[in-house]
Amino acid sequence: MAKHIVARAGEISPGESRLVKVQGRTIGIFNVAGQYYAIKNSCIHEGAPVCLGTITGTFIPSAPGEFHYGNEGEILRCPWHGWEFFIASGGSVFNPQVKLKTYPVTIQGDQVMVEV
Numbered sequence: 001m002a003k004h005i006v007a008r009a010g011e012i013s014p015g016e017s018r019l020v021k022v023q024g025r026t027i028g029i030f031n032v033a034g035q036y037y038a039i040k041n042s043c044i045h046e047g048a049p050v051c052l053g054t055i056t057g058t059f060i061p062s063a064p065g066e067f068h069y070g071n072e073g074e075i076l077r078c079p080w081h082g083w084e085f086f087i088a089s090g091g092s093v094f095n096p097q098v099k100l101k102t103y104p105v106t107i108q109g110d111q112v113m114v115e116v
Ligand code: FES
Pocket: 043, 044, 045, 046, 047, 048, 050, 078, 079, 080, 081, 082, 083
């Protein structure tokens, strides 16, 4: 695995993302509250370009008859069938063991680097 510069810190604002190409892979770089994450642009369900989905929140566990919304800005919703994933881990909201492919991200100086 090698590190690749994909952006400069500050080019991707909190709550935003950018698609990059690294060694033939299309990867989404996400800034969630100042932390950067990298996710392969392929949904584990049926291969949709998941990184083009909506950055959003989701309904969190609550008592019967109650609906509480949370995790705003931490969830990626696939554009094809609406599966939701935690951007930080790639894990699905309904089953965290079902995961999108993620890559380690490091910041060196003002450079955002992805290890592929
Ligand atoms: S392809 Fe992503 S939810 Fe179906």
